[in-house]
Amino acid sequence: MTEKSTAVENCYCLEPVLDLRAAAALKEKLVQLLHAKGPLHIDASRVTRASTACIQVILAFALEVRRAGRHLSFRQASPAIVAAISTLGLGSIILEEKN
Numbered sequence: 001m002t003e004k005s006t007a008v009e010n011c012y013c014l015e016p017v018l019d020l021r022a023a024a025a026l027k028e029k030l031v032q033l034l035h036a037k038g039p040l041h042i043d044a045s046r047v048t049r050a051s052t053a054c055i056q057v058i059l060a061f062a063l064e065v066r067r068a069g070r071h072l073s074f075r076q077a078s079p080a081i082v083a084a085i086s087t088l089g090l091g092s093i094i095l096e097e098k099n
Contacts, residue, residue, distance in 0.1 A: 009036070009038065010033065010036040010037075010038055010039060010040045010041060011040075011041040011042070011043055011075065012029055012030065012033050012040075012041070012042055012043070013042075013043040013045075013046065014026075014042060014043065014044050014046065014047050014081070015046070015047075016046045016047060016048045016049070017047075017048060017049050018047060018049065018050040018051055018054035018055075018081075019049065019051045019053075019054070020051050020053045020054075022051075022054055023051070023053040023054050023056075023057055026054055026057050026058075027057045030057065030058070030061040033061075034061070034064065034065070034068075039070065039071040039072070039073065040065055040070060040071065040072045040073075041072070041073050041074075041075050042058070042072070042073075042074050042075065043074075043075045043076060044074050044075070044076065044077040044078055044081045045075070045076035045077070045078055046078065047077075047078045047080050047081040048078065048080050049080060050080060050081045050084035050085075051084075052084075052088065055084055055085055055088055055090065055094075058085075058094060059090055059093065059094055062093065062094050063093070074094075074095055077095065082095070
């Protein structure tokens with residue numbers, strides 16, 4: 001997995017394929033991101049396929065970020081990841097921006 005170099009700090013760029021094999025590595029990267037200061041961002045623009053396992057990892061991350069009173073935003077969520085999240089009925093939990 002690679003992190004995207006952008007002008008936005010604390011932004012992790014998701015891989016295009018988030019299948020079962022990607023879940024453990026995704027968890028590691030998101031745990032690292034939790035240690036960053038300030039608002040957190042996930043760039044989901046490249047996602048073409050997302051498994052339930054990876055959506056569960058993202059859900060746990062989003063809940064932990066919000067539980068800590070921090071801000072999380074999704075940048076350019078691809079139709080594939082929006083569909084996967086929505087199919088599981090988690091759109092309002094994961095994609096909703098909260099301060």
